[in-house]
Amino acid sequence: GQNIDQPTEMTATEGAIVQINCTYQTSGFNGLFWYQQHAGEAPTFLSYNVLDGLEEKGRFSSFLSRSKGYSYLLLKELQMKDSASYLCAAVAFSGTYKYIFGTGTRLKVLA
Amino acid sequence: DAGVIQSPRHEVTEMGQEVTLRCKPISGHDYLFWYRQTMMRGLELLIYFNNNVPIDDSGMPEDRFSAKMPNASFSTLKIQPSEPRDSAVYFCASVLRRTEKLFFGSGTQLSVL
Numbered sequence: 172g173q174n175i176d177q178p179t180e181m182t183a184t185e186g187a188i189v190q191i192n193c194t195y196q197t198s199g200f201n202g203l204f205w206y207q208q209h210a211g212e213a214p215t216f217l218s219y220n221v222l223d224g225l226e227e228k229g230r231f232s233s234f235l236s237r238s239k240g241y242s243y244l245l246l247k248e249l250q251m252k253d254s255a256s257y258l259c260a261a262v263a264f265s266g267t268y269k270y271i272f273g274t275g276t277r278l279k280v281l282a
Numbered sequence: 283d284a285g286v287i288q289s290p291r292h293e294v295t296e297m298g299q300e301v302t303l304r305c306k307p308i309s310g311h312d313y314l315f316w317y318r319q320t321m322m323r324g325l326e327l328l329i330y331f332n333n334n335v336p337i338d339d340s341g342m343p344e345d346r347f348s349a350k351m352p353n354a355s356f357s358t359l360k361i362q363p364s365e366p367r368d369s370a371v372y373f374c375a376s377v378l379r380r381t382e383k384l385f386f387g388s389g390t391q392l393s394v395l
Contacts, residue, residue, distance in 0.1 A: 202382060213373060213386040214325075258325065262382055267330075267337050268313055270375075270384055274324030 173197050175273035177259050182279045183249055191244045191276045193259035201268075203235050203242045204260040208275065214258055217244070246278075254280045288374050288387035296395050300362040303390045306355055307376030315384070316349055316359050317373040325373070331357065364394045 174196045183189040195203065202221040206214035220226055220235035220242060232245040246253055256275040263269045287306040295301055307314045315330040329339040334351045342349070346365070351357040361368055374387045 204384070213388050215386070216383055219383060260384075267332050268377070268379065268382070269330070269338070270315065270327070270377075272317075272325040272327075 173271045175259055175261055175271055177273040177276050180277045184281050185249055185251060187249050188247050189249060191257050193242045193273060195240050195261045197261040197263045197271060199263040199265035201262040201264045205233050205244045206258040208256045208258060249280050251280050254278060286374055286376050286385050286387035288390055290390060292391045294393045295364055297365055298363045301364045303359040303372050305357045305374030305387060308385055311376035311378045313377045314351060314357050315375045319371045319373060366394045369394050
């Protein structure tokens with residue numbers, strides 16, 4: 172089957188570090204995306220992991236373990252503008268592509 | 283490139299009316315997806331196309347929903363007749379296979395009264 176799990180909500184303080192976890196079960200798994208979505212807007216691309224390990228991009232990092240079906244998004248030096256939903260999405264390929272999204276984690280950054 | 287373009291941005295209609303949502307994918311992209319997003323269920327895949335051919339429509343909730351892609355630069359999602367439970371944000375997204383990076387349109391906020 173196809174399944175993605177991530178926490179519904181998280182709260183953190185400005186300047187802190189937060190880790191958003193995602194577990195997945197997807198046949199034909201190809202890679203794992205993280206998208207950011209501000210209220211009332213479209214999801215925008217943050218990161219894409221295909222191989223195991225950590226990918227760092229400025230204040231944001233994403234990690235993938237294919238053997239464990241696990242990923243996390245790490246946000247450092249949190250800013251108020253980071254308050255948004257963070258969507259984990261698995262890409263599966265079995266003849267054609269399919270993107271399966273989690274329900275998203277709503278992150279609130281407090282002053 | 284202008285990105286994925288959806289219209290209208292907002293649609294308010296009465297129950298029973300026909301609704302048509304439109305999408306223009308990024309030029310050269312070979313996959314197009316239609317998603318529906320609600321607070322309760324998150325992003326749900328409705329249907330997707332590869333080179334204008336529908337591949338998987340198992341996410342289309344009922345026969346009231348239909349989607350077409352007559353050419354590489356245009357797709358429609360139609361709801362007939364519409365019902366209040368169809369109220370949601372509908373996103374169109376496209377991707378070029380070799381990059382795998384999905385680009386979303388700005389969405390259509392549909393309200394069925």
